[in-house]
Amino acid sequence: MGRLVPAVTRALDILELFLDGDGTLSAPEITRKLQLPRTTVHELVTTLAARHYLVPLPDQPGRYRLGVRTYQLGSRYAEQLDLAAEGQQVARTVAETCDETVHVALLEGMDVIYIAKVDSTHAVRMVSAAGRRLPAHCTSVGKMLLASLPEDELEARLPAGEPLAAMTPNSITSPEALREALTEIRGRGVAVEQRESNPDVSCVAAPVRNSAGQVVAALSISVPMIRWSDERLAELEELAVKGASELSERLGHRRRP
Template sequence: MGRRVPAVSRALDILELFLEGDGTLSAPEITRRLQLPRTTVHELVTTLAARGYLTPLPEQPGRYRPGVRLYQLGSRYAEQLDLATEGDRVAREVAGRCGETVHVAILEDTDVIYIAKVDSSHAVRMVSAAGRRLPAHCTAVGKMLLASLPPAELETRLSPAGPLAAMTPNSITSVPGLRTELERVRERGTAVEHRESNPDVSCVAAPVRDRSGRVVAALSVSVPMIRWSEEREAELTELTAGGAGELSARLGYRPRR
């Protein structure tokens, strides 16, 4: 492994400061936060601005914001991202930590489609496959995705629906009942399914966001009831939220502070 170049590291430290706050900084603020010599900061900021990585604010002399070159690089990175590929990688990491089946799914109309799936390492496990389509209201990933829709879009999708199809005796079968459940999902920030799509399986799910903050998928962990408990649910909810957060980060999402 080659030697790190201190000047390059400092320049990157400066750029990463702009990920916080309102996205603008002055040279004195950078000097104070990084504890670097004033002349060093001045030279680095001048170079970054000359190369288009920082842009001076005309209305606030001495302050800078990220430049167009960073946007161009970020856009090129985003072009290389593939939700299914990144989803499969994160799903494998999550499955490796918990030993259970992990899915990543997207919403299409009122159904979910699994775009990535990693099997449990246990002999007793959920049977499913990438590409499978299920009614969204019967699954944790589906409830998470429906709950994340703008209200008007959710109503448009639900308005033609009469009684909802049941996959098991525990499935939600009414639109009012589904609306109540989706409100609980919004309050928790995660979704749970107790034997609603499979009589022997429960699931937890969390939202996956793209770089704009929009929910584009959901990640879930599915567990046979013989290994399910309140304690296990709490553990897997935390793990699922962490995995969904990792996948969101790979898609370019950064939560606002």
């Protein structure tokens, strides 16, 4: 375990004090409760307020309450926690239908992180794990999520003037080729990856939306090439879209008529 940073520990101690009582505290109260130097508390409270983790009460000078940033962090945690739990349930249903490996993943930078996974019962199947991170451009879930980004955000994430890393000979390595693929995915509403992250596996993915209609994840079905065909692809695309739609509805998304 690495060394704890005292200043960070003290700042978190301050924030955790607001979990008790009426949710408001003054700097002198914080000083007394934590037995810290008054100057230290003043500097920490000033920093937390500047970053919107604390907010001064306008009608009570010198008193603070938790700020909007703590709410945003809590909301993001709750959203991801619910997404992982609901994603696991939906992935299980989809996997039972097709008997293939099903994933739910999030986008982080230019990588995807799998937050839910249900295995196929076949002896030959994709080997992976929840929590695994892969380059987004090599996976169907990643390409689906990249295709859902606004153009300026996508541009900011793509490495300027650099080829993309390859996982197999079929991986897309050109940013220009990736942009073309993402344009096609936007038009189709599903993403397909054929042996781009694993030479023996192909995948299909569909977008998962939250209550605001934003794409927050993607659901994919991964199939070994020995069970892959054009006919199977059409079936799996339909199933991935249905599973992603079910997960979206669980997150509060309602499709417009």
